[in-house]
Amino acid sequence: MREGLTAVILAAVFIASVLNQTPLQRWRDLVARHDRWTFLPFWAFFAPNPGYAGTHIVFRDRTPAGWTSWTELEVPDTGGWRWLWNPGRFERKALQDLFNGLVRSAQALRHPAALELTLCYLGLLAWVQAQPRRTPESITRQFALLQAVGHGQERSLQAVVVSREYAIGEC
Amino acid sequence: MSVELALDVAFRAALVALTLGFLEQLAVFERAFGFRGPFSPAIAAVFGRAGARSEGFSSALRYVVAGGAMAGIAGAVAGPSSTVGPLAALVALCCLALTKLRRVTASDGAEQMAVLTLFAACVALVPGPNAVTATLAVWFIAAQAVLSNATAGIAKALSETWRAGEAVLLVMGSESHGHPGLARVLAANPGLGRALTRSVVLFECAFPLILIAPPQLALLLLLAGVTFHVGCAITMGLNAFLFAFPGTYLCVAYVAQTVSPFW
Structure with missing residues (x-):
């Protein structure tokens, strides 16, 4: 009995894992609805398009005197010991996941304005809005997502998303 | 190769990978899980995890993460054949959830x-403990290891960027998983970049062959896998992969020993 049950459970999870590697949209929708813990894996590491750009969030506040300068929302950098100890990887991956989700949504949406209603956009907005005011007079905030390619002097930056203004405290 | 050894190594390595993650999350807990971080209650609520927003949950979460780390250490030390090991693994999984x-x-x-x-x-x-269910678990772990490499290999083989041999240079040039020193070396030696890129595709696509290969070839592929993950940890910072994936290799070897006509 125990052996049979174990075989059924493990076989079911493996078959579901195999299905999860396929582009079946109905399966993907089902998994997205029910697998909140991302238990089922998707194993296409760095393919088809390897991530070659770093993602950054910058924001600025509007005050009665005008805009402040852009400030980067700090996401920890990697250290020399990252092959063993890499605590910043979770925050960097969070930013990357939200950004990738936003890009996927943007490609799927018919109306660009609807991007503001996607979960990833709202997640990024909540993150930005939680940062302290740049000045006590700050009224509204705007953020932008930048992609950086390359290192050092050869690094180039490109704005991918520039938000509208949001009242500070609004989310 | 015995089922017990294969499961023992996979079990302990998986717990080391999870424990490392728990300890790293503890190290950045204030910043990452606080109300200004990417794992804040507000962001959880955006994704429909309203329960995770409560004050009680917030104050308990640090202890949950610490509990996961302690359970992971206890399970990795005790191992799967003890009474404590599997229960500690269950606790670690619950803490992760x-x-x-x-x-x-x-x-x-x-x-x-x-x-x-x-x-x-x-x-x-x-x-x-049960010998039959332990064997089933080893088969399952091996199947996931083979599936992961095959999927990654096929996805890369279908990608123009990977086929053109540009992917490793691109990844090494990235901020998130790159290595400036290696990126410079690869930019100066395009042939090396192409060779590395194609060898990754070849390795991942060839991984399932372990199951039908002679022992020497299977061993060579598994050693290539360990080298690959050491390289990824050093150059890309994929530290937990170093334990989670090579940890499954003895399960793959066990299944190969069972099914390959050459063993």
Whole structure:
């Protein structure tokens, strides 16, 4: 009995894992609805398009005197010991996941304005809005997502998303 | 190669990978899980995890993450054949599930492989050891290892960037998983970049052949896998992968020993 049950459970999870590697949209929708813990894996590491750009969030506040300068929302950098100890990887991956989700949504949406209603956009907005005011007079905030390619002097930056203004405290 | 040894190594390696993650999350807990971080209550609520927003949950979460780390250490030390080991793994999995109520994003392949390995081990070993269920768990872990490499290999082989041999240079040039020194070397030696890129595709696509290969070739592929993950840890910072994936290799070797006509 125990052996049979174990075989059924493990076989079911493996078959579901195999299905999860396929582009079946109905399966993907089902998994997205029910697998909140991302238990089922998707194993296409760095393919088809390897991530070659770093993602950054910058924001600025509007005050009665005008805009402040852009400030980067700090996401920890990697250290020399990252092959063993890499605590910043979770925050960097969070930013990357939200950004990738936003890009996927943007490609799927018919109306660009609807991007503001996607979960990833709202997640990024909540993150930005939680940062302290740049000045006590700050009224509204705007953020932008930048992609950086390359290192050092050869690094180039490109704005991918520039938000509208949001009242500070609004989310 | 015995089932017990294969499961033992996979179980302990998976717990090391998870424990490393728990300890790293503890190190950045204030910043990452606080109300200004990416795992804040507000962001969890955006993703429909309203329960994770409560004050009680917030104050308990640090202890959940710490509990996961302690359970992971206890399980990795005790091993799967003890009474404590599988129960500690169950506790670690529960702590991870609770943590992910708030950490909606930032899951990675190493965490998924560790979870699948421990899930199989727990299904097989709780409430007590059983030779048949342990063998089933080893087969399951090996199947996931083969599936992961085959999927990654096929996806890369279908990608123009990977086929053109440009991917490793691109990744090494990135901020998130790159290595400026290696990126410079690869930019100066395009042939090396192409060779590395294609060898990754070849290795991942060839991985399933372990199951039907002679022992020497299987061993060579598994050693190539360990080298690959050491390289990824050093150059890309994929530290947990170093434990979660090579940890499954003895399970793959066990299955190869069973099914390959050459062993």
